[in-house]
Amino acid sequence: MQTTSNSQSIIPLLHHLIGTEATRRLTSKSTFGGRNLPIPKREVGRGDRAFAALAEVIGTNAARRLCSHFGGESLYIPVGMKEILQDRDRRIVIAFNSGVTIHQLIAQFNLTDRRIWQILKKTDMTATHPHENAQP
Numbered sequence: 001m002q003t004t005s006n007s008q009s010i011i012p013l014l015h016h017l018i019g020t021e022a023t024r025r026l027t028s029k030s031t032f033g034g035r036n037l038p039i040p041k042r043e044v045g046r047g048d049r050a051f052a053a054l055a056e057v058i059g060t061n062a063a064r065r066l067c068s069h070f071g072g073e074s075l076y077i078p079v080g081m082k083e084i085l086q087d088r089d090r091r092i093v094i095a096f097n098s099g100v101t102i103h104q105l106i107a108q109f110n111l112t113d114r115r116i117w118q119i120l121k122k123t124d125m126t127a128t129h130p131h132e133n134a135q136p
Contacts, residue, residue, distance in 0.1 A: 010076070015084045017069055018062035024081050031057045033079035041071035089119045096120060 014023045027033040040047020040054075043064070055063040066075075092105055096116075100108075105116050 011078060011081060011083050012087070014066075015081075017065050018058060020081075020084060020088070022058040022062040023084060026058050027077055027079055027081055029079050032077040035077055036074045037077050038074045039066055039070040039072070042067060089123055092116060092119050093123045 011023065011027070014026065018026070025031060037054075038047075038050060040050040043051045047067075051063055051067065054066065058066070088109065092109060095105060095108070096102075102113055102116055105111070106113055109116070111119075
């Protein structure tokens with residue numbers, strides 16, 4: 001069984017494959033975060049218990065996507081999602097600075113207006129403006 005362990009690149013890939021919420025649950029210290037996780041090749045057969053445990057934490061569809069991508073590998077699951085949330089927050093600020101409305105951000109990122117405003121307040125708005133530091 002091959003081990004995939006580059007935690008720097010695995011978080012964005014997990015986020016892309018299974019979404020923010022499933023990645024958050026998967027990387028939680030109380031579930032699989034900080035551990036090597038053998039990813040079954042399929043739902044039934046030798047990996048059925050492993051698949052059931054994975055599906056219980058992240059949902060059946062997300063577990064199927066992980067198995068399709070990493071089936072047969074042992075995947076190191078880092079703890080936390082700091083990079084994912086920082087990237088999401090940066091994308092929210094860039095979108096807002098580009099003219100996207102709060103209501104559009106709510107729909108796009110599946111967050112409340114209160115959370116969007118919190119992100120906008122805590123983030124340096126000028127550092128992530130899409131035209132900042134552009135050369136004339």
